[in-house]
Amino acid sequence: MRRAAVAAAATAMAVSLAACGSAKESGDKADGPKKDNSSGDISIGLLLPENQTARYEKLDKPLFEKKVSELTDGKAKVIYANAKQDATTQSQQVDTMITNKVDVLVVDAVDSKAIAGSIKRAKDAGIPVVAYDRLAEGPIDAYTSFDNEAVGKAQGTALLEALGSKAKSGDIVMMNGAITDPNAALFKKGALSVLEGKVNIGKRYDTKEWKPENANANMEGAISALGKDKIIGVYSANDGMAGGIITALKAAGFTKLPPVTGQDAELAGVQRIVSGEQFMSVYKSYPQEASVAGEMAVALAKGEKLDSIAKDSVDSPTTKGVPSVIVPVVSLTKANINDTVLKDGIYTVDEICTPQYKAACDAAGVK
Structure with a gap:
């Protein structure tokens, strides 16, 4: 430890x-x-x-x-x-x-x-x-x-980096956490301190519970309201919701997924990062x-x-x-999986790099 x-x-x-x-x-x-x-x-x-x-x-x-x-x-x-x-x-x-x-x-x-x-x-x-x-x-x-504001700042910063020069070329969707969780307000505050004025936030959602199915339904609503051609990125407060969001994006026919943030470095989230479906998470x-x-x-x-x-x-x-x-917290991307969740023994290579993700792990240098 x-x-x-x-x-x-x-x-x-x-x-x-x-x-x-x-x-x-x-x-x-x-x-x-x-x-x-x-x-x-x-x-x-x-x-x-x-x-x-x-x-x-x-x-x-x-x-x-x-x-x-x-x-x-x-x-x-x-x-x-x-x-x-x-x-x-x-x-x-x-x-x-x-x-x-x-x-x-x-x-x-x-x-x-x-x-x-x-x-x-x-x-x-x-x-x-x-x-x-x-x-x-x-x-x-x-x-x-x-440091929960730092979590939001890490997410917002990573999303801006992923968008690069296209940060204002469309809309992002902001999927915040549970209103009963005081941390969720801090995540949002930290993210907005980085994002406001630098992106167009097309839709914002707060939820009563941290549930992937809620995020999935909200993302479907955002796609319907904004149009899939307008959505260039998604701020997701955690990995569970990111999973629901990505499912909705795929169902809507996105041929190339926009960058999606996350948090908690859940195993499924890390695997999505390896495969390129999710851009980042926050490792705590x-x-x-x-x-x-x-x-x-x-x-x-x-x-x-x-x-x-x-x-x-x-x-x-x-x-x-x-x-x-x-x-303290760490922004987790493909580049530092070896130095975070693997080095700290949170997961093993075998847990992350199942047959479905073996080729992606090899390409990302996860070992």
Whole structure:
């Protein structure tokens, strides 16, 4: 995991996050008595938001569990639940974790606003909460994610590079993420900071959920409204939606696909990049993010300070000075597959270069 962190940092695009204050002590915000968990016999609730995006089940969950096991010599127990994009379900899952008296909660919120009451209930029960990947509202104790505006900037920059001198020769379609996900607004903000004034945005879409089928339907609508001859590029907020978009483009008879962006470096997305169907994705070092979350969770469960882990802090809409670690991101194209997802062990060559993609892998130098 150190290798993953070093590789991501070394190749990362320039990212920054201004510190809003110093890291707070882990016990400052949690109410109720603390148990002595110094021996490592702790229970950690891990709540992830959905399973439409491949990363959560394939990467985040096992990577987090591995780090927690390493830090506690296998003594800690991780209790896992996935909300499958339902905020009400996630609220019920928090209540179950409270009833089960977990020592700490790690929550990737389906809806960052709706989760606030659940986090308050956890804190009232003396359970500290780590916001994972999305900055949840409510009295959270710690937060780790990626520089989400930098994600959008990477996507927008790559799209402009792909379009080159033809950037204003037609329209681009902008397919943004879920309105319940605060990161989606940051992706969009970052992308627009690069794209506005340099391209013509013919259609813009926001969605309620991160679903490929929603992006597919919206892309069909955009093609109908704009005409396929006018569409020269597509901003897609993630790889899952990019898959739905590309399916719609093919069905509409595009003989040469316009450049399509993505995010998450999903296996299918990487394979589309190799084959030339998708122009780019954004690789985020999930090993580093999950490792940081594991460190935060174990420290909070033991009643330890976060000073040595979280050097920065951020403000949420409801909580000021949340101790935070922001992980850098990398623009992923054919040119750096070897130096990112392969080097970091996210995928193997055999996983990417199946018989269907073997010739494309050879041509791209993926090995």
